[in-house]
Structures are given as C-alpha cells and as structure tokens.
Amino acid sequence: MPSTPPSGTIQLTDKAVPLPDFVRRLLGQTRAPDDIPRIAQEEAADWLLPLTEALLSWLRERESDAPCGVFLGHHCAHIPLPSADGKGLFLRVPLRSTWTAWPIDTTTVVLVVAGEVDVEVYPNQEDLRMGHPQYARSFGPEEVFATHVGTVCALRSRSTSLQVLATPRPGRDSTGIRPLPNASALYEQAERSLERILDGAR
C-alpha cells in the first residue's frame, strides 16, 4: 500500500497539471475479466504537447525556495506535481539507465513525455532474478501504460526519459525510496527536456 506522504514537506501551487481523461479510466479498471477501459485511438494521441506545456509552466512558476518533497526510488527522482482530483502525480526523472525491479503496490499509469522506457513483466520473482520475462515492450514519447498491483515487473528508463506517473491516491510506494533535499539541478534538467520537446514541435 502507498505510504502517507511526509506531512508539511510538499507545497504545490494551486495550478493542477491536467491529465488526459483516459488516465482516470485506466486507474479505475477493476480485476473483472470483462472490464476493459474504453479508449478511442484519437484520445491516445495529441496529449503530449498540452501536458508538456502544463509541466513547463508549473516548473517555471513554482517558488524555487519552497520545500519540494522530491524523492529517489528505483534509480529515478520523483517530483510531486499538483493534482486536481486527489490523485498521486509525479514527474519521474531517471538518474541512471539501468534495469531495476519496480514493485507495483498501487495501480500506476505512466505517460511517457520524453525518451524511451523499456518494460518487462515476469511470472514471478525467480523469473525476474533470472531475467526471463514473459512480456517485453519499449515505450516512447506519447505512449502510455498502466501497471496493476502484484505485477512483477522491471523497467529501464533511458537517461533522456521523462515520465508522468499517476496513482489513484496521493502518496508513494515506500520500497527503496529516500528524500532528495536539494533538487534544483533536477528541476533545471526537467525544464530543459520539456523545452526541447516544445522547440521540436514548433
């Protein structure tokens, strides 16, 4: 289960980062075998630039001296983002491009904003240890996936990658995480990546 966020450490602006509506449907999927999120192909395109603009706007407007709640986990830094409807929302910035096990203790939707993310799913922990996946896929910009509780998976985020993670509730998984007190370089790195996306689209 997600742990409670440390009280008083995350101060966000009032401006929530808007997500495509299909994220809500992906997060709401139940275990019923006939429950499939209905997502039209048109919905799955054209969300990258609005999201990039919103992220960049938030990064530029945030108070630089405010406590930020950034934490490290699974070779990535996670920047908490303002969310409109009580979801957990994070900008994930890889620190190393290496395979790492990713324990899924709450449904998580990943929106790839930049770079590439490789994901593998395994039947069990032993197959994870042996490197014997039963599902493998690479995700690039404007691609999205959801992982569900109990999935044994590993991921490798390329160093150029930026991802937005959404979870049903605020908080974060508590496995192998630690706070990152000084994140100014991280914010600058994320800002530059987002600017490059917008420059490329012009």
Next chain:
Amino acid sequence: MSWLDKVHLRDCSTLREMQHISRSVLDRLAGDRGLLSQLVNEIPDDPKRLAKSRVTLLLNRLSLFQAADDGFEIRMNLNPRVDNQLVPHDHCYPFATRILYGGYVHVVRRRTNGWTGEFSGEDIEPAMVTIERPGSAYTLGHVMVHQAIMQPDTVTLFIRGPRRKTTSHAVTELMPPKESWPAAGGGPASESRSATLTEYQDMRRYLLERSLID
C-alpha cells in the same frame, strides 16, 4: 530469397532475445513495402501459405512467411471481429507484433492459479494495460493471458515463435457464441479454418484499399 531467410528464432532461449530479434524484423518489414506486397501477392502460388491463411473467431490472417526450420511464421492479422475480442486467452507460442493500422487497448493478465493448464475469470488479474497505435510493438510469452480490444480496421504484423505447449486456453464464460464462429460452404462452424481463395482476395483488396501494399 529475401533477408527474411537469414532470420532464426528457433534457438531463442528467452523472450528478451526474441523481442530483440523480432523487433528489428518487424520494423524492417513494416518499412519494406515492396517485400510486404510481394509476400501478400504470392500467397495463391503457395498452397502451404494459403492453407495457413485463416479465418478465425477473433480475426482473419494471412501467412506471409514460414521459416525453413519452422521456428517462426510471419502473419498479417486483419478484419478483427469486434464483438469477439473480449475473451482472455493465451497462446501455444510466444509472439511479437507491430501495429500497422488502427490500434487497440491491450490488457495483459497474470494468472493466480499457476502458470499451466486451464484458468477461469477468477484466476486472472490485470497486470499491464497499454494503448497500441501504429508503430508500437511488443512481445508476449506463452504463459501470459491477454485481450486485444481492436478497433475495426486494425492491421498488424505478427511473428509466431516456436511452439511451447500443445494447447492454448481461454476463459470459457467469455468465449464468443458459436453462431459467431466462422463456417464455410455450409460446413460446421469452427474456431479457425483455412481461408478460401475468395477470402484471400478480399483480404488483399482490404490491404490495397488502406494503401498498406501495392
């Protein structure tokens, strides 16, 4: 002869290896319109590939290439039956696929009653859910259960890997009704049967209309 004759998948010991090889094959073939067209157009001249081109309860498929060592087959899947897509199922083999046209929501489910034999709707949990669009690709092993809820005009390239088990399985209570299974010439309906020459020609026309082949 083509560059496909030099591809070998039989010796892949892990899905990771298969993903590595098949991804490059699928990307190259998707960009080789000449070879893709040739492989579709020559099916009537090859009785084996015509017999392996099939009409199934889930979709139609063309058999584009059969490896000499029987280690893999390349197929083109098209004409999905949108009302029949809900059934969670597994396969006897690992496969890799790349979307050429259309797209779908793909649900990969993990089993909770062991990784062999039958399963019901109670024995599976969602693991990975993706939105597949033209250009996206993935590789799935024979033990995973999945559902691909395709939009009507979806066309995909598909590599069937080496057979890993004798029987595939599906959630019985979500199997499409027999009335929706393909029948031909007044014969009994079956889950899968060979395409007729007329059906092959219809499939080829479908691909021409979407400018996927010449």
